[in-house]
Amino acid sequence: MFDTALTFSDLMFMLRGAALTLAITAVSVAAGTILGITFGVIRHQVGPWFAAPLTFVLDVLRSVPLLIQLILANAFQSIAGLGWSPFVVSCVVLSLYTSAYCSEIVRGGIQAVPMVTRRAARSLGMTWGQDMSHIVFPMALRVALPSWIGLTLGVMKDSALVLWIGLIELLRASQILITRLQEPLFILIIAGAIYFLISFPIARLGDRLEKQWRENDPS
Amino acid sequence: MIRVENVHKSFGPLKVLKGIDLTVDQGEVVSVIGGSGSGKSTLLTCINGLEPIDQGRIEVDGIEVHAASTDINKLRRRIGIVFQQWNAFPHLTVLENVTLAPRKVLGMSRSQAEEIGVKQLDHVGLGDKLKVYPSKLSGGQQQRMAIARALAMSPDYMLFDEVTSALDPQLVGEVLDTLRLLASEGMTMIVVTHEMRFARDVSDRIAFFKDGLIHEIGPPSQIFDKPQKPETADFLKAAD
Numbered sequence: 468m469f470d471t472a473l474t475f476s477d478l479m480f481m482l483r484g485a486a487l488t489l490a491i492t493a494v495s496v497a498a499g500t501i502l503g504i505t506f507g508v509i510r511h512q513v514g515p516w517f518a519a520p521l522t523f524v525l526d527v528l529r530s531v532p533l534l535i536q537l538i539l540a541n542a543f544q545s546i547a548g549l550g551w552s553p554f555v556v557s558c559v560v561l562s563l564y565t566s567a568y569c570s571e572i573v574r575g576g577i578q579a580v581p582m583v584t585r586r587a588a589r590s591l592g593m594t595w596g597q598d599m600s601h602i603v604f605p606m607a608l609r610v611a612l613p614s615w616i617g618l619t620l621g622v623m624k625d626s627a628l629v630l631w632i633g634l635i636e637l638l639r640a641s642q643i644l645i646t647r648l649q650e651p652l653f654i655l656i657i658a659g660a661i662y663f664l665i666s667f668p669i670a671r672l673g674d675r676l677e678k679q680w681r682e683n684d685p686s
Numbered sequence: 687m688i689r690v691e692n693v694h695k696s697f698g699p700l701k702v703l704k705g706i707d708l709t710v711d712q713g714e715v716v717s718v719i720g721g722s723g724s725g726k727s728t729l730l731t732c733i734n735g736l737e738p739i740d741q742g743r744i745e746v747d748g749i750e751v752h753a754a755s756t757d758i759n760k761l762r763r764r765i766g767i768v769f770q771q772w773n774a775f776p777h778l779t780v781l782e783n784v785t786l787a788p789r790k791v792l793g794m795s796r797s798q799a800e801e802i803g804v805k806q807l808d809h810v811g812l813g814d815k816l817k818v819y820p821s822k823l824s825g826g827q828q829q830r831m832a833i834a835r836a837l838a839m840s841p842d843y844m845l846f847d848e849v850t851s852a853l854d855p856q857l858v859g860e861v862l863d864t865l866r867l868l869a870s871e872g873m874t875m876i877v878v879t880h881e882m883r884f885a886r887d888v889s890d891r892i893a894f895f896k897d898g899l900i901h902e903i904g905p906p907s908q909i910f911d912k913p914q915k916p917e918t919a920d921f922l923k924a925a926d
Contacts, residue, residue, distance in 0.1 A: 587773035587832070590734055591787035591839060592763040601786060605777045680777075682819075 472648045478657070484640030485661045491554070491636065492623040492665075495561035499622070500615070502562065503569020508599070510570060511577045528567035534628050536560050541632045557629040565622050572614045576607030609680050616673035620666050637661060687711055688733060688843060688876070693742035695728055702728045704898035705742070710843075710876060715869045717885035718878045719909075720895030721921065726878040727770070729895075730845045733876070734767045746843065763791060766836030770848040772828040774820030780807065781816040784835045792839065799838070806834040810864050826857030830864050837868075844868065846877040882925055886910055894918045 506525060510518040528536070540560045544551045551559070580603050588598040630639035641658040645651045688710040695703040702725045710716050718726045731737040733744055735751045735758040744751040749761055775783050784806060785799035794802070807813055810830040812823075820828055829849055836844060846865065850858040862884050869875060869888040879885055885892055886906045893903040894917075902909065902918045913919040 581771075581773070583769060583771045583773045584775065586731075586736060587769065587835075588775070588787075589759075590736060590762060590765075590767045591835070592759045592791040593787060594759050597790050601790060602775055606775075609777065 471650060471653055473644070473650065473653065473657075477644055477648070481637065481640045481644065481654075481657060481661065484635055484637040485665065487554075487634060488623065488626055488636040488638075488662075489665060491557050491561060491626045491629060491634075492619070494558045495565050495626070496619050496622055498558070498562035499565025500569050502566035504573050506566060506570035507573025507577065511574050525567040525570055528563055529571075533560070533564055533625055534631060536564065537628055537632055553629065553632045553634045556632060557626070557634060561622060561626060561629075564625075565618065568618050569615065572611045572618065573607065575614075576611035577603055579610040580606045609677075612673060612676060616669060619669055623665060623669075624662065687745075687747060688874075689745040690729070690733070691743050691745075693729070693732060693744060694740045695725075695732060695737065696740055702898055703732070703739075706898075706900060708893065708900060708903070710874060712842075712874055713872045714890045715873075715875045715877065715888050717889040717892045718876060718895055719880070719882070719885060719892060719921070719925075720901075724895040725898045726895050727847045730767060730847045730876065730878060733845060734762060734765050736767075759791070763839050764842045765845065766839060766841035766843065767845040767847065768829070768832045768836055768849050770851050772820075772825060772832065772852065774823075774828050774831060776820055778819075779816065780812060780818050780820065780823070780831055783820065783831060784838045787835070788838050802838050802840075803834070806837045807831070809837070809867075810834045811860070824857060825853045826860045829853065829857075829861050833861075833864055833868075842874060844873055844875045846875065846879070848878050848880065850879070850881060880925070882910075882922070894921065896921070 506521060510521060515522070537557065537560050541553065541556045544556055584602060584606070585598055588602045589595075593601070627636060627638040629636055630642070635643070637658055641654050644654050648654065688708075690706050690708040693703050693706040694701070704725075706725070706729060708716070708729075718729070720726050728737060732739050733746070733751065735756075739752055746761060746765060749756055751758070751761060775786065778786060781800065781803050784803040785796070788794045788799040788802060789796060804813065804816065807816060810833055812827060812830055812834065815823065815827065815831075820831065823831065833849075849865070850861050853861065858881070862881060865875070865877065865884070866888055877885070877889070889906055891903055892906055892909040894901045894909060894915075896917055902913060902915045904914070908914070909918060910922065913922065
């Protein structure tokens with residue numbers, strides 16, 4: 468018969484790790500999305516030449532492995548005497564990392580809005596801001612949502628890397644239990660199931676919105 | 687009154703308008719005909735301030751469209767424009783398409799805007815499509831919706847840029863009927879069109895564009911029956 472040394476308090480330990488994973492993901496995706504929209508709009512608006520410095524920084528954030536960014540940021544904040552906790556470092560690094568990807572998604576979404584549609588909006592006397600908020604963003608959202616959902620799920624899983632700067636999130640909590648209980652398969656199955664339970668509603672929400680929108684979209 | 691004086695406009699090295707003079711009085715319907723690339727559509731987007739001009743001036747009711755001091759968004763409320771390509775807002779229902787600008791630009795309440803929206807959509811024969819999304823409409827219906835959307839701003843002028851060119855032949859009639867209706871109601875209109883019979887029927891004057899200039903302008907009887915310029919006669923013969 469199946470027998471395990473995993474206790475209720477061990478499970479709670481894993482769930483606390485999952486809560487930390489969720490917290491870091493929520494903060495990073497929220498902040499990264501706001502920054503990403505800002506960067507994406509700036510890049511679309513000012514054109515490639517003026518946006519070059521910003522694009523360069525975002526390219527660096529996209530191309531340097533997240534693990535290196537985390538360790539370097541943690542070291543630099545310590546050298547600079549900022550006194551940030553590992554949680555703050557994780558949120559800052561992951562937010563910037565998310566914003567780099569999100570700005571690409573936003574730029575693509577805005578570019579997908581036909582110029583004639585924007586012209587029609589402006590010809591009705593709408594300002595740039597009204598055109599952006601009532602026409603461009605809602606239309607761009609439909610294009611960008613699947614990629615954004617993918618980004619969110621990716622960031623959630625990538626957030627496991629913060630264990631390297633000392634945070635006990637879900638994966639690290641699982642590792643600790645594996646070392647102590649020597650039941651790697653069982654514990655990893657539980658960890659995997661928890662990751663799935665976090666991801667599933669996000670993915671489903673995306674599917675539902677897409678389906679709802681598709682009904683109104685031109686075929 | 688729309689007054690266009692010596693307007694020049696280039697896109698890069700391409701000179702599209704080479705000194706256009708045109709005055710359109712209140713209640714007048716002026717059709718603009720001419721070959722592709724003769725600058726007809728560009729003139730409309732310049733009048734609406736969507737394109738800057740290189741030289742000359744355009745005034746609408748004495749307000750200079752391209753002056754830095756002009757609040758162009760405010761001026762555009764009075765100049766409706768409908769384009770060749772259907773440009774419905776796909777994420778909004780037909781009624782929302784029509785009520786968005788009155789609500790956001792003119793600051794109307796939702797119920798006020800809807801009252802006007804329903805009236806204008808009835809006007810163009812789409813009273814039964816209020817809750818439908820544009821993707822469910824035919825091209826002609828979308829174009830009529832675009833006309834209602836522009837009319838909901840209660841413009842003093844309407845500019846039509848080849849509004850039937852992208853439509854299947856059997857859908858052209860319904861849109862032209864809507865334009866005829868507006869003309870009969872006394873709307874001041876500039877209509878860029880390839881529909882010669884329509885131009886002849888509804889226009890007070892017809893302007894023939896060629897190579898960025900108005901080659902000839904006059905009442906339909908002159909343009910169609912006694913053209914003064916051989917180019918006008920050639921164009922009409924080819925268009926026949």
